Amino acid sequence: MLVNKNIVDFVATTASNEPVPGGGSIAALSGALAAALAEMVANLTIGKKKYVEVESEMKGIVEALEVKRQELVELIDKDASSFDEVMKAFKLPKETDEEKVTRTNAIQEGTKYAASVPLQTAKIAYSIMEYSKVVVEKGNTNAVTDGAVSAMMARTAVLSALMNVKINLGSIKDEKFVADMTEEVKTLEAAAIKFETEILAVVKL
Amino acid sequence: MLVNKNIVDFVATTASNEPVPGGGSIAALSGALAAALAEMVANLTIGKKKYVEVESEMKGIVEALEVKRQELVELIDKDASSFDEVMKAFKLPKETDEEKVTRTNAIQEGTKYAASVPLQTAKIAYSIMEYSKVVVEKGNTNAVTDGAVSAMMARTAVLSALMNVKINLGSIKDEKFVADMTEEVKTLEAAAIKFETEILAVVKL
Numbered sequence: 001m002l003v004n005k006n007i008v009d010f011v012a013t014t015a016s017n018e019p020v021p022g023g024g025s026i027a028a029l030s031g032a033l034a035a036a037l038a039e040m041v042a043n044l045t046i047g048k049k050k051y052v053e054v055e056s057e058m059k060g061i062v063e064a065l066e067v068k069r070q071e072l073v074e075l076i077d078k079d080a081s082s083f084d085e086v087m088k089a090f091k092l093p094k095e096t097d098e099e100k101v102t103r104t105n106a107i108q109e110g111t112k113y114a115a116s117v118p119l120q121t122a123k124i125a126y127s128i129m130e131y132s133k134v135v136v137e138k139g140n141t142n143a144v145t146d147g148a149v150s151a152m153m154a155r156t157a158v159l160s161a162l163m164n165v166k167i168n169l170g171s172i173k174d175e176k177f178v179a180d181m182t183e184e185v186k187t188l189e190a191a192a193i194k195f196e197t198e199i200l201a202v203v204k205l
Numbered sequence: 206m207l208v209n210k211n212i213v214d215f216v217a218t219t220a221s222n223e224p225v226p227g228g229g230s231i232a233a234l235s236g237a238l239a240a241a242l243a244e245m246v247a248n249l250t251i252g253k254k255k256y257v258e259v260e261s262e263m264k265g266i267v268e269a270l271e272v273k274r275q276e277l278v279e280l281i282d283k284d285a286s287s288f289d290e291v292m293k294a295f296k297l298p299k300e301t302d303e304e305k306v307t308r309t310n311a312i313q314e315g316t317k318y319a320a321s322v323p324l325q326t327a328k329i330a331y332s333i334m335e336y337s338k339v340v341v342e343k344g345n346t347n348a349v350t351d352g353a354v355s356a357m358m359a360r361t362a363v364l365s366a367l368m369n370v371k372i373n374l375g376s377i378k379d380e381k382f383v384a385d386m387t388e389e390v391k392t393l394e395a396a397a398i399k400f401e402t403e404i405l406a407v408v409k410l
Contacts, residue, residue: 005212011234014245015241015271017245029212037220153231153235153365
């Protein structure tokens with residue numbers, strides 16, 4: 001599993017000529033780090049007299065983000081293995097007509113899955129920005145920059161994941177699937193950019 | 206060392222109520238991942254007949270990025286320890302006048318250092334975008350999204366690191382130091398935003 005590697009090795013494996021981990025896994029990691037930073041700000045707010053009024057809200061945030069962080073950590077490996085599946089499909093035999101059909105179908109199904117994994121990453125990463133905003137607005141002011149970095153990492157996770165959705169859509173023949181996904185991609189893309197700008201405007205630095 | 210932790214633990218430590226790793230370390234990690242992704246695209250271009258014309262350029266990129274990636278990986282821990290230094294300075298005794306002066310100086314020096322570490326992160330991360338651009342333009346087109354993600358991770362590394370510079374500048378009394386740094390921050394901030402837009406415009410998706 002990629003996520004069992006230490007930071008030095010994970011980064012070095014990314015840099016190598018192995019195609020995974022690639023942009024999709026890095027998007028998921030970026031999202032997990034975004035969740036972690038917002039969680040940290042909430043944790044640094046809990047138990048402080050000055051912030052007693054938001055104590056229960058911060059506890060709720062920690063609980064929600066812990067789940068999202070774990071989902072995003074899982075998506076690091078999930079993205080890599082979905083890519084491997086497509087590669088495997090490409091290596092299927094293509095001698096007989098039957099083999100050709102089986103192979104084409106496997107490639108199409110694999111690519112659809114490989115598009116849906118980063119879309120999931122993008123959706124979860126986008127949902128984190130809601131929490132980045134709350135911790136920036138109401139969390140421990142000593143950690144406000146951490147909340148801002150959370151928003152930026154989430155934005156980049158969303159946009160990076162969506163780029164991996166789009167590259168896969170390019171080879172999918174199911175027009176309805178492509179049209180629906182393209183719609184979702186556009187909406188999420190615009191929303192993430194707008195939301196980041198809004199959150200950063202709160203941080204007076 | 207933080208970078209010896211595996212991904213799961215590193216992300217979980219970030220999420221905890223430990224103040225480090227915080228936004229500064231995550232900025233450095235984001236920069237290291239940006240370097241790694243551009244390096245990967247270059248590595249996936251080397252040795253391919255179709256790209257023989259850019260082979261030596263790609264080899265040069267791998268060499269340059271390997272150094273930058275390692276510097277950014279080191280900055281993950283360096284950022285955390287610079288924060289610890291400031292915390293230590295705050296805990297110095299402040300009974301006598303002499304102690305007060307020593308403490309104030311230690312806090313000021315520590316904070317200057319804590320501002321200079323993320324500035325270094327921002328500068329190196331910004332310098333990676335030059336390579337993200339080249340691999341997006343001339344590298345293996347199958348990995349173009351990885352080059353684009355590299356550019357986005359670098360942009361976010363720069364902006365996140367600079368936010369950590371700015372928060373530290375707020376408590377530094379040396380006006381000349383603050384003025385010079387503020388100038389650098391503004392220039393880098395605008396440049397990173399502009400450069401990301403330029404690179405993403407090359408990616409037709």
